[in-house]
Amino acid sequence: MSEDTATMGKPTLSPFNIVAGVILLVGGILTILRFTQGLDAVTNLSDYNPWGIWIGFDLLVGVALAAGGFVTSAAVYLFGMKHYHAAVRPAILTGFLGYALVVLALHYDVGRPWRLPYPFIMQRGTTSLLFEVAACVALYLTVLFIEFSPAALEWLGLKRARSIVLKLTILLTIFGVVLSTLHQSSLGALFLIAPSKLHPLWYTPYLPVYFFVTAVIAGLSMVIFESTLSHRFFSHKMDAAHLAEKDTVPLGFGKAAAFVLAGYFIIKVIGISAGNTWHYLATGYGAWYLVEVLGFVALPAFLYAVGVRDKNITLIRWTAAWTVLGIVVNRFNICLVAFNWHLPASERYFPHWMEIGISVFIVTLGIVIYRFIVTRMPVLYEHPDYDAH
Amino acid sequence: MSLSRRKFLGWIGAAGMTAAAGRKASAATTHHFEGYPESMAVLHDTTFCIGCRRCEGACNTVNELPAPEVPFTDLNVLEKQRRTTSKAYTVVNQKPGNASGPLFVKNQCNHCLEPACASACFVNAFTKTKEGAVVYDASVCVGCRYCMIACPFEIPTYEYDSAFSPRIMKCTMCHPRVLEGKLPGCVESCPTEALIFGKRDDLLNIARQRITRRPNNYVDHIYGEREMGGTSWLYLSGMPFETIGMRMDLGVTPAPELTAGALGAVxxxxxxxxxxxxxxxxxxxxxxxxxxxxxxxxxxxxxxxxxxxxxxxxxxxxxxxxxxxxxxxxxxxxxxxxxxxxxxxxxxxxxxxxxxxxxxxxxxxxxxxx
Amino acid sequence: METINTLQEFMLHTKNITYVLMVVALLGITGFWLFLTERDDD
Known part of the structure; x- marks a missing residue:
């Protein structure tokens, strides 16, 4: 608790605070640079490479990793897995923060961020998958905000408002799953329009299905990954119900992730077969594709299974981290590595250090806000004045 | 006013299907569309192109683009492979060619019959006009650059150097000039018959005739007739199109069809x-x-x-x-x-x-x- | 009566309507569920 009071009170010069402070400071300078000098000043984007890591990482990876919110709330509220109830709030919180940061990152990426509402208020480009993504992300961010609001309302002591929101739980959860299904898959469908630019091993009409299934895998793995970090750094904030989940969440979610990964592996192979792209496997890109499918899909499926069978929590946790890395690899492959594969090396994209700087800045911002919230609001514990609902 | 009426009908359609019936697809049962009848196009016969860059200069003038670093009379730049930029809607590239000398190819927006950029734009900033041009409306553009991802010809460019009003920049087929009854700047300035402006159907006939009349001079293919569902810029070549830097692997599927399945699942x-x-x-x-x-x-x-x-x-x-x-x-x-x-x-x-x-x-x- | 000449226009026209229908559908199915379960005991 002494550590806790230190973080709660005036800022101290703990290593975390120093590092975070430096990153936020540099990020602030880069932000000013971006919005006064334009994209050219801070990015390596070009006419051949209009999308860089702000789309590949901040949008595609960010949205996939924020899927824990809908996966967990669906499991608990719709599928009746009440014993994971304590995992819902942290997952909803990380989901909400994830999406909020995605939207923040988009402000850096698009040319005229103040026009981001234009697709809804000016002209609706309904033939675009990006319109679908934009509409769903906007709506889902709102849903996540309402879903998380009970924690904030308990913190603020607004009982009436809280009980109204709780009545909407099931409706919001179903809405969340519908919206997540749509925009997670549509993010993959964004690339369907460019068959001539994406490598045939990655380009398939199944892209939307792949993106949705990997989002479920990402969500399950992120819940394990986050709970690992939370138990390490915030266990003093947890009540008995959360502490008790230290092992049950990795076991249950790890089992689910193992099986979904197995299914994903199957449909990946079917994708190769349907596209008849076997011969590409013998090329350099093919080798990299095999690394992705064997190293980041088949391997974690097996490791999760071993971890669950042996009740080896440590193995499950490391596998979760590995799977999350696999999601990053997959999204980077589709958006950056295998995209524009036909271009000569001189025209290919590599991020500018300032683009990476902005991405690191945004992730850091997320961690700082998460820490601010869990040290204050009833996320990792039940509020003493309220029953478990 | 047709656009607003169309949109109005589109939104009102949900309330009652009678309103939706106000728009009739030319062949609704098969969902096959032939494009605007009588729409205009340009035929670029690369065998006539001499690489004088006058089209580049004219384009720069009529579109009021910034002055180039190297004057348009300098032909040395042709040897370096260039692409369209936010300051140049069109570029001419020199290709090795054959014994009779190098070949030149003009590159600009092909004005697809079913534009991928229009399909991809989430504010509907691109419009295929009935005259043939694909035009862009900067006043609604958010700057997501998805059109650049979508374009199979890698044509749209972006003003990355602008902090407050960056736009997508691309050839307009001189749509305002065409509406006034003038020729596109590049066509008007072309000293040879390398560029001809006319109705797309007529140009296709002319192209076919040229191939038939001098089969030794041409490869038997009109580029743009069917590529990506067809374009309003048509090409003839004496060498295989791949050798003059034009992709033959784009397929004939119109861009909106590529995403129709995913959109239909929503x-x-x-x-x-x-x-x-x-x-x-x-x-x-x-x-x-x-x-x-x-x-x-x-x-x-x-x-x-x-x-x-x-x-x-x-x-x-x-x-x-x-x-x-x-x-x-x-x-x-x-x-x-x-x-x-x-x-x-x-x-x-x-x-x-x-x-x-x-x-x-x-x-x-x-x-x-x- | 206007005619649709391009697939892009057709898609735009039909998707405009589809999006409106989707909003109506989500509201409608919610209302119908409430109507369906209104007299349930629990």
């Missing part, structure tokens, strides 16, 4: 997912209810059992108590009787001895002791 998810999820929820809730009921019942049974057991025990205890009491009473009665008999005997004896005077208190006192 309303299906919206329609069926809530049903499925509510069903799962209802089932798990019902399971819970049954489990709760069973639990309650089990509890009730257990309670009843406990009750019955308790009653039996109580009964047994009562019985025992009763028996004990009965025994006690019996004993008491017996004692009383004995006492009475004894008393009576004494009384008789007394009576015999002292004649009359009956005793009354003695038996009561015996009972109390018991």
């Amino acid at each position: 309303p299906m998810v919206v329609g069926i997912w809530p049903v499925l999820l509510t069903g799962i929820y209802a089932m798990s809730k019902r399971k819970e209810k049954i489990a709760a009921e069973e639990k309650a019942q089990a509890l009730a049974t257990a309670l009843a059992d406990a009750d019955a057991q308790a009653t039996a025990k109580m009964d047994a205890a009562m019985e025992k108590a009763k028996q004990e009491k009965a025994t006690a009473i019996e004993k008491a009665v017996k004692e009383a009787l004995e006492a009475e008999a004894k008393a009576r005997a004494e009384i008789e004896a007394e009576a015999e001895a002292a004649a009359a005077a009956p005793p009354q208190e003695a038996p009561d006192e015996d009972d109390k002791d018991d």
Whole structure:
């Protein structure tokens, strides 16, 4: 608790605070640079490479990793897995923060961020998958905000408002799953329009299905990954119900992730077969594709299974981290590595250090806000004045 | 005003299908569209191109683009492969060619019949006009650059150097000039027959005639006739198109068809997912209810059992108590009787001895002791 | 009566309507569920 009071009170010069402070400071300078000098000043984007890591990482990876919110709330509220109830709030919180940061990152990426509402208020480009993504992300961010609001309302002591929101739980959860299904898959469908630019091993009409299934895998793995970090750094904030989940969440979610990964592996192979792209496997890109499918899909499926069978929590946790890395690899492959594969090396994209700087800045911002919230609001514990609902 | 009317009908259509019927697809049953009839196009016969760059200069002038670093009269730049930029809507590139000398190819927006950029734009900033041009409206553009991802010809460019009003920049087929009855700048400036402006159908016929008349000079393919569903910029070449930097692997599928499946799945998810999820929820809730009921019942049974057991025990205890009491009473009665008999005997004896005077208190006192 | 000449226009026209229908559908199915379960005991 002494550590806790230190973080709660005036800022101290703990290593975390120093590092975070430096990153936020540099990020602030880069932000000013971006919005006064334009994209050219801070990015390596070009006419051949209009999308860089702000789309590949901040949008595609960010949205996939924020899927824990809908996966967990669906499991608990719709599928009746009440014993994971304590995992819902942290997952909803990380989901909400994830999406909020995605939207923040988009402000850096698009040319005229103040026009981001234009697709809804000016002209609706309904033939675009990006319109679908934009509409769903906007709506889902709102849903996540309402879903998380009970924690904030308990913190603020607004009982009436809280009980109204709780009545909407099931409706919001179903809405969340519908919206997540749509925009997670549509993010993959964004690339369907460019068959001539994406490598045939990655380009398939199944892209939307792949993106949705990997989002479920990402969500399950992120819940394990986050709970690992939370138990390490915030266990003093947890009540008995959360502490008790230290092992049950990795076991249950790890089992689910193992099986979904197995299914994903199957449909990946079917994708190769349907596209008849076997011969590409013998090329350099093919080798990299095999690394992705064997190293980041088949391997974690097996490791999760071993971890669950042996009740080896440590193995499950490391596998979760590995799977999350696999999601990053997959999204980077589709958006950056295998995209524009036909271009000569001189025209290919590599991020500018300032683009990476902005991405690191945004992730850091997320961690700082998460820490601010869990040290204050009833996320990792039940509020003493309220029953478990 | 046709655009606003169209949009109005589009939105009102949801309220009643009669309004939606206000728009008729030319062949609604097969969803096959031929494009605007009589739309204009440009035929670029690369065998006539001499690489003079006058088209580049004219384009720069009519579109009021910034002055180039190297003047348009400098032909050395041709050897370096260039692409369209935000400051140049069109570029001419020199290709190795054959024994008779190098070849030149002009590159600019091909003005697709079914533009990928228009399909991809989430603010509908691109429009395929009935004149043939694909035009862009910067006043709604957010700057997501998805059109640049989508374009198979890698034509749209972006003003990355602008902090406050970056635009997508691309050839407009000189749409404003065409509306005035003028030729596109590049076509007007072309000193040879490398660029011809006309109706797309006519140009296709001209191209076919040229191939038929001089089959040795041309490869038997009109680039843009079917590529990506067809374009309003058509090309003839004396060398295979790949060798002059034009991709032959783009396919003939119009861009909107590539995403039609994914877009079509969206309303299906919206329609069926809530049903499925509510069903799962209802089932798990019902399971819970049954489990709760069973639990309650089990509890009730257990309670009843406990009750019955308790009653039996109580009964047994009562019985025992009763028996004990009965025994006690019996004993008491017996004692009383004995006492009475004894008393009576004494009384008789007394009576015999002292004649009359009956005793009354003695038996009561015996009972109390018991 | 206007005629649709391109697939892109057709898609735009039909998707505009579809998006409106989707909003109506989500609201409608919610309302219908409430109507359906209104008299349930629990």
